[in-house]
Amino acid sequence: MASPGPIRLVNLTLGYDRRPAVHHLEGEIAPGAALAVCGPNGAGxxxxxxxxxxxxxxxxxxxxxxxxxxxxxxxxxxxxxxxRSFPINVRDFVAMGAMRRVGLFGRxxxxxRERAAQAIDRVGLAGMEDRPIDTLSGGQMQRVLFARLIVQDQRVILLDEPFGAIDEATTDDLLGLIAQWRGEGRTIVAVLHELDLARRAFPQTLLLARERIxxxxxxxxxxxxNLARARAMSEAYDRQARECLRDEEAAHAH
Structure with missing residues (x-):
């Protein structure tokens, strides 16, 4: 698998309904980096x-x-x-990670199938392959999601709050898997509320409060x-801020 180059954010502004949630973000994520994205609630x-x-x-x-x-x-x-209401078991849910290789209707x-079985075993759920996903605990479901990532087998992995509402044993096991991915040279970007986990497992951090702190x-x-500044920036956010013009509209306006 070819290793991608750095991910660059160039004057990046993001939002919904044309209202900005992240402003003019600049930065670079190096190949093989493990980057935590931290910040207050609503920081983008x-x-x-x-x-x-x-x-x-x-x-x-x-x-x-x-x-x-x-x-x-x-x-x-x-x-x-x-x-989790869709009627699917652990085996089939994890195997969905292969969809990009086999196609939506591919067999x-x-x-x-062996790759999916190994992924389920790797996250500690061997023997639960036939369990419907709606019967799983939060920690078990998060393990299933990580197993699906293993099957996807991509060089860049994005994790949105992977440790929220799970037990300590599951957290430790998933941190071990992330460490293994780092050892394989994969790029990992994770949104984290747990600052202690960011300090423990992620050498680089972006502190965000709708802009780069x-x-x-x-x-x-x-x-x-920096944490105090991030809190202050988030609390000062104007929810009535004017809509953003897209690049091409801004150019036309000038």
């Missing part, structure tokens, strides 16, 4: 991850993915965003002064 962290995954077009600026397409990026949404060959070595980025 999940918005940024959706844009990196290709699910949200920029209002302004651009994302350069280093030669990788959005389809070559693995994305784990928040657990609360997963519809899984023996190799893909700090971006660099985690210990320096998550200092008290």
């Amino acid at each position: 962290k999940s918005t940024l991850l959706k844009a990196l995954a290709g699910l949200l077009p920029p209002l302004g600026g651009r994302i350069e993915r280093g030669g990788a397409t959005a389809r070559e990026i693995a994305y784990l949404p928040q657990l609360v965003d997963i519809d 899984l060959d023996a190799g893909e 700090a971006w660099g070595e985690t210990g320096a980025t998550l200092c008290a002064d």
